[in-house]
Amino acid sequence: MTDDVTHNGNTASATINAAWTHDPDPLIAARAAELLVRFPATRPRLSRLMGIPEAEGHEMARASANLSLGHLTPGEPAIDNRLTALLAARARGVRLTAAVALALRLGDRLPDAALRRLAEARDHAEEINATAFPIPRNRPLPGFAASALYRIGLSP
Numbered sequence: 001m002t003d004d005v006t007h008n009g010n011t012a013s014a015t016i017n018a019a020w021t022h023d024p025d026p027l028i029a030a031r032a033a034e035l036l037v038r039f040p041a042t043r044p045r046l047s048r049l050m051g052i053p054e055a056e057g058h059e060m061a062r063a064s065a066n067l068s069l070g071h072l073t074p075g076e077p078a079i080d081n082r083l084t085a086l087l088a089a090r091a092r093g094v095r096l097t098a099a100v101a102l103a104l105r106l107g108d109r110l111p112d113a114a115l116r117r118l119a120e121a122r123d124h125a126e127e128i129n130a131t132a133f134p135i136p137r138n139r140p141l142p143g144f145a146a147s148a149l150y151r152i153g154l155s156p
Contacts, residue, residue, distance in 0.1 A: 021048050021061060029061035030135055037068040046073060050082045059091040063135050066094065067144070070101030080105060087113045093132045096121050096141050103148035110152065121145030 020032035033052060036045055049065040049072075052058060066086060069079050083105070086098035099117035102110045121128055125142035132141050149155070 021052055021065065026057065026060040029058070030064035033061050033065040033068050036065075037071050041072040046076070046079065050079065054086060054089040054091060054094045056090075059094055060133055060135055062086070062089070063091070063093045063097040063133075063141075066097035066101045067135075070104035074105060084111055084114075087111070087117060091133070092128065093135065093141055096128070096132075096145060097135070100144045100148045103152050108152045118145045118149050122149060 021029050021036065023029045023032065029052070033049060036049060039045060046069075049069055052062045052065045054062045066083060069083060073079060080102065083098045083102050087095055087102075089095050089098065095117050099110070099114035099121075102114045103118065121142045122145055125140075125145075128142050129140050135141070
């Protein structure tokens with residue numbers, strides 16, 4: 001009985017978090033996208049993370065979703081394609097987190113455009129810290145880029 005209650009409670013929590021990814025408050029939506037990585041990667045949850053728009057007002061949630069997608073379902077072409085498309089997004093933070101997520105997912109096989117975004121973050125860290133929107137994670141955007149470069153064998 002306890003396992004059923006725990007499972008149903010986790011499912012309910014994941015469903016609520018998924019709904020919050022489209023909250024009008026950017027911080028709530030970004031936190032919800034961050035928390036979804038802690039639940040099983042079901043098709044509806046992945047679709048919710050991939051469906052967060054990169055349009056103005058949603059950039060923070062989109063960037064947070066990118067980082068979450070970097071840790072979910074390796075070898076899923078739809079995720080890799082979505083992240084690759086986001087390398088051309090208008091917001092620098094969205095482009096950068098898409099590159100970081102691709103480095104996590106693909107290692108040194110990431111697209112050249114992703115590598116350019118990571119190198120840009122390394123070379124312009126102060127400017128990015130001063131101008132990019134914050135995301136509710138444990139480090140600034142250039143810190144994620146430095147970790148991704150290290151992960152693929154390039155010194156930051």
